Amino acid sequence: MDLLAASGLVKSFGGIKAVDNAEITVAPGSITGLIGPNGAGKTTLFNLLSNFIRPDKGRVIFDGEPIQELQSHKIAQQGMVRTFQVARTLSRLSVMENMLLAAQSQIGENFWQVQLQPYLIKKQERQLQQQAMLLLESVGLAHMAYEYAGALSGGQRKLLEMARALMTKPKLILLDEPAAGVNPTLINQICDRIQTWNREGMTFLIIEHNMDVIMSLCDRVWVLAEGRNLAVGTPSEIQNNPEVLTAYLGQ
Ligand SMILES: Nc1ncnc2c1ncn2[C@@H]1O[C@H](COP(=O)(O)OP(=O)(O)OP(=O)(O)O)[C@@H](O)[C@H]1O
Ligand SMILES: [Mg+2]
Structure with missing residues (x-):
């Protein structure tokens, strides 16, 4: 059964x-690609899958459940998270704080929990900080952990967003142009990381x-052109598909 259909x-x-x-499927354990010329509708498709924008029509099944009626934060809680083409980081918070916010729903939000279990909360916070630091190391941002996120370059913000998405240990992560604006050395590092996370059980679109x-990464690639499935x-x-070549040359 597909993880996403x-x-x-x-x-x-x-x-x-x-x-x-349009249709798309993502097999569990895969790294699936979505390509197409500028304006093909790729980002809009991501917005529909994660319900940041409601579709006019259509059906989305994630992990066996219909999710097109769910709010996007509920979808994230169910294990499907996404990053944005233009990274959405909070500039006036530190890189570490951006990371910890992603895990906010897990700690310290419940008043009674805070009153009754301060020791547990502290322990959980420490674990989350460690997890955040490991993820920041893996995207080459550990040295920036206590800088303002606003001090990061566009490429570094994309990396932070990806690391942040991983804080919640999702089943499926949707990445919108993870390599855009990232320098070539770091692109290779990111590809290696994606492969490692994939081997550890995470699925990517x-x-x-x-x-x-x-x-180099994908098992399977979907091609979109003018909002429709091309291949x-x-x-x-x-x-080697001539139609795909034509769609790209035609842009
Ligand atoms: N919120 C919006 N309001 C109006 N038109 C929009 C909106 N979002 C997208 N579009 C239009 O929908 C079409 C598809 O855009 P989309 O951003 O999904 O393409 P894309 O494949 O992600 O392109 P790119 O590779 O340049 O990021 C484009 O014609 C775009 O102008
Ligand atoms: Mg786009």
Whole structure:
């Protein structure tokens, strides 16, 4: 059974059909790619899958449950998290605080819990800090942990967002252009990390324009053009598909 399966998704903005009867599936344990020319509807499809935008039509099943009626934070609690094409970090908080906020729902939010179990809460906070530090190390940001997030470059913010998404130990993580604005050395490091996290059991759906990243990471690649499914296959099938080539050249 697929971990994520969406079908018949439609979303119009005014006269533009940004997503036009699209489908996508993600197998558990896979690294699945989503590619397509600029404006193809990839980010909109992510927004529909995670219900940041409500679809006009369509159905999304995650981990065996229909989720298209759920609010996006509920979807995140069920284990599907996403990052944004333009990273959404809180500039006036430290990098570490950004990380800990992701885990907020797990600690210190309940008054009685705070009153009754201060020792447990402290212990949990320490564990979360350690977990945050390990994740920051893995994306090359440990040395920035106590700087303001506002001091990070665009690429570093993307890395922080990815690390933050992993704080909640999701089943599926949707990455919108993780390599955009990131320097080549770090891109290689990120790809290695994604593969390690994948071996540890995490499933990925990745939008990316960097074809080297897509080709080296993905088991399966979906191609979207003008809001519609154009092709799906292995990276080499997609690379050799003349229709895909035409869609890219036509942009
Ligand atoms: N909130 C919005 N309001 C109006 N139009 C929108 C909105 N979001 C997206 N669109 C339009 O929908 C279409 C698909 O956009 P989308 O951002 O999903 O494409 P994309 O495949 O992610 O492109 P890119 O590779 O450039 O990020 C575009 O024509 C875009 O202008
Ligand atoms: Mg996009």
